[in-house]
Amino acid sequence: MTKEMPVIYVISDALGETAEFVSRASAAQFIGVRTRIRMVPYVRDEAHIDDIIEEAIRDQAILAYTLVLSKLRLYLEKKAIEKNLRTVDILGPLLKLLSEETGMEPSNIPNITHRMDEQYFRKVEAIEFAVKYDDGKDPRGALYADVVLIGVSRTSKTPLSMYLAHKGIKAANIPLVPEVAPPSELFEVSSQKVVGLTLRPDHLNTIRTARLKSLGLGASADYASLQRIVEELEYARGIMRKIGCPIIDATGRAVEETAALILEILYKGERNV
Structure with a gap:
């Protein structure tokens, strides 16, 4: 209870x-x-x-x-x-x-x-940046971002980008999908500026199933298939290893907690958490 x-x-x-x-x-x-x-x-x-x-x-x-x-x-x-x-x-x-x-x-x-000071305007600029370069809409954003978040669908890339933006951090995020090659810009930036996000397969399965239900779709869709999720996560980890970027397992972590780890990575150069 x-x-x-x-x-x-x-x-x-x-x-x-x-x-x-x-x-x-x-x-x-x-x-x-x-x-x-x-x-x-x-x-x-x-x-x-x-x-x-x-x-x-x-x-x-x-x-x-x-x-x-x-x-x-x-x-x-x-x-x-x-x-x-x-x-x-x-x-x-x-x-x-x-x-x-x-x-x-x-x-x-x-x-x-x-107050309307430099910090305030930096935050506004970061928010506008996060919106403009959300979900890989324009991969060129990776070249100008303070941090680039990558991961499969529903690993909290967008919420984290917006949360970091409110801290004045310019965050771009790019989804990793097996059928779509990652943009070349992702390999042109420093690996220390890229952060990979992952979740446990069962946890991601629960999130995606709930998402499908909220959209009025059947939970049996391939998007929520555990086998598909495992394949996506393995593909994403392969990309992250190729880039050599830090990886965060966000399973069970609130957005605030994951964001704190990202900031720690940016400032201290930590690798895997």
Whole structure:
């Protein structure tokens, strides 16, 4: 029987991406426990906090928050203590430590990391790049990409490309199909810039079968055939070995986890994970 984790309210004066990532990463450590996360972004005043507290009482929620304004952090903690709610301050302790180390006060500007700066435009450019060079639509993208993801169908190439794009990484992805020769561009770039993605055959079979059903097609189609999948994976591994690129087995890994491994490969030169 699946256990349920208390609702986690992710409270932020911006989008709440940091608190959400920490919450999901923490919850993922409890296998078999269903996690419910509610996002509460752009909290800018005490009245909004009062509303959140009232709703959190009904859910007996855990409050995970990233609030840069100290008055809002203190107010939220005060109200949570009054109502016997548990809280996790994700930014506060580090802000305090950095302030002590530098002798400076934080700027207390909400959403400062999302300002229209160079990093923001790099992310937008990376997203546009991922869309343009998705699924091998234009193999020339491999020549200009920061990373090229290769693998058979349904190995999460597109979701990973988009996730990496939000980190400012220009990712192109190219599908490997036995009946179609890989584009020449794939062999013209550094092998360290190419990452091969693979899955266990049974896991890929489950994913493809579900995909066919969602399209109203029969699960017996060759696309989901275990024999066909094994042949495709062997073909893909042969291409990856020829290129000499790192290979990641993404079986059972969330997109975020696989993306972290890809970034580790790019920055540290790891080979097989």
